Amino acid sequence: MSVRTVLQHADITRALTRISHEILESNRGSDDLVILGIPTRGVTLANRISAIIESVDSAVIPAGALDVTMYRDDLAQNPTRPTRPTDIPHGGIDGKTVVLVDDVLYSGRTIRAALDALGDLGRPRAVRLAVLVDRGHREFPIRADFVGKNLPSSMEERINVRLEEIDGVDEVTIG
Amino acid sequence: MRHLLTTQGLPRDEAIAILDVAEDMAAVGEREVKKLPTLRGKTVINLFFEDSTRTRISFEAAAKRLSADVINFAAKGSSVSKGENLKDTAQTLAAMGADAVVVRHWASGAPKTLADSGWIDAGIVNAGDGTHEHPTQALLDAFTIRRRLHGSASRGRDLDGVSVTIVGDIVHSRVARSNVWLLTTLGAKVTLVAPATLLPVNLSGWPVDVSFDLDHAIAQGPDVIMMLRVQGERMAAAFFPNAREYSKQWGLNDERMRALPASSMVMHPGPMNRGLEISAAAADSPQSTVLDQVRNGVSVRMSVLYHLLSGAVER
The missing domain is CATH 3.40.50.1370 (Aspartate/ornithine carbamoyltransferase)
Known part of the structure; x- marks a missing residue:
């Protein structure tokens, strides 16, 4: 199967800029927002969204990381996974609107785990979900509130998100 | 695993x-x-x-x-x-x-x-x-050393070049054995200090240096000094003349504590025999990692x- 690039650097930046505006719009401003990325690439995206919101709204939006490894339901099916740091910004998540950020939304199992993980850390007023790519094939009643690109795909296809901070290049490929 | x-x-x-x-x-x-x-x-x-x-x-x-x-x-x-x-x-x-x-x-x-x-x-x-x-004692010791040295930047690091001096009842100590293997695997340099009666007879194959003089070992300024418990329950025979003699020769007393660099950490796997292998002041000093462990x-x-x-x- 051939690999093709579906999003390039400019596309990713545009998508994240739009998502940032949508977050501000739906939240009616930047009050009580906390952006939490799911490692690894969700954290990078969360930081970028936080920076974009800061540049348009000139408010500092706390961004952090939420590791969901220990909450996954497939730990017995795969080799032991390393954990990643969870970093909850000062001020916590109680009463806040938490926007979870991940690179690809697929089965929804990661987000299910993330909701459980959040519940052990506090009680947000609301939880929203932002993803760069929604590739379908949901196995849970979960949907994203903010989507960079809907990318219908077959389950055999691999979607690869590369980000400059980690991979040296911004691109999304499918193949 | x-x-x-x-x-x-x-x-x-x-x-x-x-x-x-x-x-x-x-x-x-x-x-x-x-x-x-x-x-x-x-x-x-x-x-x-x-x-x-x-x-x-x-x-x-x-x-x-x-x-x-x-x-x-x-x-x-x-x-x-x-x-x-x-x-x-x-x-x-x-x-x-x-x-x-x-x-x-x-x-x-x-x-x-x-x-x-x-x-x-x-x-x-x-x-x-x-x-x-x-083994879990050695892992928690390595973890404690890594955290004291590198703080929040610990992830992914080993103990390359860290000097660790383990003092006391080596021959009866499973803690010492597990630490010797693990710490050297992680790149640390391990020195054992003990009376000859409390060292294993055959140390060939152990990747360690051996010293019989605690004051000399402390003068080298180790990054870590790990005091082992004197295990009375495992000593059928007399391995040293008496507790006072042991403490004088091999204990981390207040005087030796002063000779130790302020950056050196003092470890003990517990339970401690205060006054025997470690003085109360050493055990309770900020350099002590006993509670961290x-x-x-x-x-x-x-x-x-x-x-x-x-x-x-x-x-």
């Missing part, structure tokens, strides 16, 4: 993976909800043939924080004191559905016997066997249980 029986031969990458997950487990210990759902439905049995309060409760806390069910089995007052052998005990635990068995035994090699026997399918963690090994023990054991009980089963 199927079992954790020894640190001898534990690959560097695997050791670092355990320490890295322990970093995240330490963060869980600071939350309001100190619990993860990871091992729900798993049963961990603490099988202790030898008294040990701190190791047992540390393993118990670790298993409970991961939501495993914990059964404590102390040999005293059990079927073992009525003459049951290890095989029957193991098969009983297997029939109860143990997923992991944490074993403390007075006989060196007992955990390995359990792991190799086929009597029980569970993952085995060696929680100290005779004078052989105590206890705290980190839970995080490291959570990581070990996670590595044993998660992941596709490799059988």
